[in-house]
Amino acid sequence: MEGSHQKPHAIMIPYPLQGHVIPFVHLAMKLALKGFTITFVNTQSIHHQISKAQPHITGEDIFAEARKSGLDIRYETVGDGLPLGFDRSLNHDQFMECILHVFSAHVDELVGKTVLSDPPITCLIADTFYVWPSMIAKKYNLVNVSFWTEPALVLTLYYHLGLLRKHGHFASNDNREDTIDYIPGVRAIEPRDLMSYLQATDTLTVVHRIIYKAFEDVKKADIIVCNTVQELESKTISALHQKQPTYAIGPIFPTGFTKSIVATSMWSESDCTQWLNTKSHGSVLYISFGSYAHTSKHDIVEIANGLLFSGVNFIWVLRPDIVSSDETDFLPIGFEDNIKDRGLIVPWCCQIMVISHPAIGGFLTHCGWNSILESIWCNVPLICFPLLTDQFTNRKLVVDDWRIGLNLCDKKSITRQEVAEKINHLMKGKISDELRNEIKKVRKTLENAMETDGSSERNFNQFIKDVKDTIQKRRGIATWKLDNSSSFNLV
Missing domain, CATH: 3.40.50.2000 (Glycogen Phosphorylase B;)
Known part of the structure; x- marks a missing residue:
């Protein structure tokens, strides 16, 4: 039993949109190949859409085929606060309000139930757009990894929202239209090239409230991993890395760039x-x-x-x-x-x-x-x-x-x-x-980045080392506290 407890076990929670689920699935497979146990969590709605689109899925588990090849990937689903039949696409704002206010309670309950599985969960890998990862990670003593599924340029613009606001390029009565040249690691960018939410005049929408909270929360992460390539965004990645460990580990593709054995499509696929x-x-x-x-x-x-x-x-x-x-x-x-x-x-x-x-x-x-x-x-x-x-x-x-x-x-x-x-x-x-x-x-x-000695592969291995080192450090602290306090309760 002691040996199995040394194996890192990550619970992975993608944002409930297909473009986020796909890289999360490929990262789960990549980590499992490196010896991680993975518990992968989809919302019930996402799982329902995938199952409806692809009836060949075995039972209730999109990773059944992956496990046949020896990968230790478990699968869970969690409610997002809305009934399955609710049209999330047509009622976007109501869906996002649930993700902002209700979803974390469902995640907390799920993590609480699975945290003491064998091997015990030691790491949370959550989508950067979530507002709650630092709270869940702290509560269950997990390494907090933020997975950013978009380019580093987008991450750093959100990360430095305060600077954009201070300089009047965002959330002012009359946003400036001149070149933005003060974001660390970004030479220059025009306001028309900002993300749509940073160009909006109404900055109090539910998505803006999610962005404000999520990009403060990410600053509490132990590690950030990005689905990009260091050589393509080197200055941006370096500037972020100076603030907290940030690794470019992309592009995260299925092995051999062929159709994944894990179903992620939410629509029935035509063969062209x-x-x-x-x-x-x-x-x-x-x-x-x-x-x-x-x-x-x-x-x-x-x-x-x-x-x-x-x-x-x-x-x-x-x-x-x-x-x-x-x-x-x-x-x-x-x-x-x-x-x-x-x-x-x-x-x-x-x-x-x-x-x-x-x-x-x-x-x-x-x-x-x-x-x-x-x-x-x-x-x-x-x-x-x-x-x-x-x-x-x-x-x-x-x-x-x-x-x-x-x-x-x-x-x-x-x-x-x-x-x-x-x-x-x-x-x-x-x-x-x-x-x-x-x-x-x-x-x-x-x-080149994906070669054995390429930047993404080196960064991926360093990320794994950082996760394992942080787990060991936390274990050491927890053990010391248990030895020195009869009232300490390790959840």
């Missing part, structure tokens, strides 16, 4: 392989706006007409709720008849399988961070159409810093003419060649 096999190398534009963000009917209509004008082949992932859960009729009349065999529209697909297909030559994306990393890995240049939150800041990295993509829209409103023009620039010609040359360089950076 047969259709793609009929198309020539690099001739297909892939379009997807992610799992959660919404856009307007006007934008969908302009993109659809731009696709018609461009003449390119395309796969377009159109979630039924892309405009809203109530409005599902948003394509122009006759659009699907006009595209004939050069276009394929699906409600969802396995993105890794699609963008790694040789027929894919470009990606029109909402600029979710997972999508950007996957595109870089597949040498697929991007057209950027950010919709909310970090996506505007991610676009800056893609278009301005790394020069691996184009803006979809340079003006206030999308037009079909500009959509067609940008698609043609992306898919062929001089601009296309330049983008492809640059993305190969960035891809090489990712590849």
